[in-house]
């Protein structure tokens with residue numbers, strides 16, 4: 001039977017994460033956005049409370065959350081601050097390839113330290129010349145005696161400036177296309193890693209995004225995830241998990257924008273009555289409610305497939321595309337309801353609208369989600 | 382140390398309160414319950430006391446309805462070791478509540494070294510249970526405590542009195558300590574704490590199990606009503622310079638005679 005009721009424990013998880021979002025993240029969100037600085041003390045506290053690295057299984061020291069649980073946590077954290085949530089979520093994005101493609105030994109070695117202290121991870125797929133066309137990777141991973149040597153440029157890497165660990169995708173043999181792509185774990189302190197300047201971004205400004213160059217970085221062979229040539233498969237499985245998570249962050253951000261708009265509409269008087277009494281405003285708010293709930297249900301369904309161990313890339317992409325586009329619309333309408341005040345940094349919806357835009361871009365743009373979806377649909381016809 | 386904490390579950394502060402059908406209490410069917418905020422300070426102080434005295438246990442005790450057990454689960458997730466729930470209605474009077482707490486603590490078989498409570502519950506604001514409980518158990522009690530230190534079973538407690546002054550009490554264990562805001566910063570229930578809480582023991586008793594009978598009631602509740610709505614505020618137009626002097630004297634007159642605030 002279908003049930004939409006959260007378990008008692010899930011309700012408690014939601015409540016606790018929302019309390020953290022409202023008390024610890026929201027009051028500082030604008031300050032760190034302006035400073036464009038990683039909120040290390042808040043991230044550390046989130047880690048101490050178990051809100052970070054929700055993808056790590058219990059065998060390796062994680063809390064043993066289901067994917068559904070992880071979505072609940074992400075939605076709440078994004079409600080508090082999209083940028084801080086990106087810094088938190090990028091850890092999962094980088095650790096998932098290890099959870100999915102790593103051997104027993106690799107999981108113990110790489111995941112467990114993340115449960116013992118707050119550590120930061122970065123996922124390096126995108127390159128300056130390859131974004132949407134991720135399979136066109138130019139970074140090389142070449143065998144050299146007992147090691148591999150990694151060379152190449154990565155672009156837009158979240159958490160790069162703080163990373164204790166990088167998961168890097170490169171090609172073993174570019175002529176093999178997808179089949180040459182290999183995933184490798186690189187220690188953050190390895191010699192030959194060069195960091196670019198922190199990008200000066202529109203939104204998610206507190207999160208740390210940089211170019212990373214790997215210059216003859218020597219990595220032991222046992223750091224290859226799965227086998228040489230299995231990197232693409234691992235990357236796609238990772239995105240199946242991470243896309244609903246990104247979608248869930250959009251739901252949280254949109255819910256926050258809507259809650260601000262509802263409150264403001266009740267307070268602001270125009271034409272002698274609160275905005276909330278004007279039908280045109282009511283329609284906008286009602287549409288927000290409809291769209292947010294629709295996206296949330298898609299997230300839950302995508303998470304349900306993952307918890308059943310029946311990953312469904314099509315539904316993962318549905319959730320990402322729907323939630324990202326919904327969030328952009330809701331954030332824009334929330335600014336509209338605030339009028340001129342919404343356009344000012346004095347009110348929180350300005351930041352939320354800037355933050356919303358990124359969700360349509362990273363982890364596969366809204367266009368790329370539709371390509372994935374169409375490919376699945378036509379493969380059945 | 383055997384550390385006990387008495388906690389109450391109260392409606393969330395954002396709840397819209399309405400009287401129930403016969404006016405004997407409030408409508409509880411759609412209420413979101415939370416732990417009484419003052420009791421969070423009590424739980425935190427208990428956990429701090431436990432941390433400073435190895436081998437201690439923290440037992441949380443609650444008297445109230447069983448439909449939601451939010452407050453007890455929160456306390457267990459924060460780090461309490463076990464919980465006792467005495468099942469009753471949600472509107473027991475202070476005397477019955479204190480008697481039930483006493484019965485539950487005695488029934489646990491552990492002699493308390495200290496009992497922490499909040500100084501008051503934010504729903505009925507009676508401020509009586511800690512003192513009644515201490516009286517029934519024959520223990521000293523100090524309320525409105527804002528500083529608490531303990532060494533070898535001796536507590537030094539500071540309590541707020543009118544005018545911002547502090548009274549200092551030296552109390553030996555066992556004692557009842559009723560906590561105020563400012564005593565500490567209650568910790569969050571961590572997510573691993575939430576996952577662990579469901580495996581912690583929760584004993585459940587009826588009122589009669591802990592020696593409380595209907596005849597113990599000292600208060601009969603009736604005629605719950607919403608407070609009368611506040612009349613709309615008066616506004617005065619002082620934009621016109623010529624009017625300002627007369628508007629000001631009018632406002633001062635009303636503040637003195639009608640509002641009686643100056």
Ligand SMILES: Cc1cc2nc3c(=O)[nH]c(=O)nc-3n(C[C@H](O)[C@H](O)[C@H](O)COP(=O)(O)OP(=O)(O)OC[C@H]3O[C@@H](n4cnc5c(N)ncnc54)[C@H](O)[C@@H]3O)c2cc1C
Nearest residue numbers: 123124125126131132156157158209361362363364365367
């Ligand atoms: C703040 C931020 C953080 C990021 N973090 C990470 C990270 O941690 N790790 C990582 O690996 N990457 C990260 N990325 C990179 C991100 O995933 C890419 O930016 C994204 O995949 C798009 O690639 P691109 O920027 O090269 O755009 P392009 O691929 O150049 O696309 C430009 C536009 O063309 C459209 N387009 C492209 N191809 C098609 C097509 N076939 N049909 C229709 N439309 C198409 C796109 O939808 C887009 O609108 C991050 C990006 C940002 C901005």
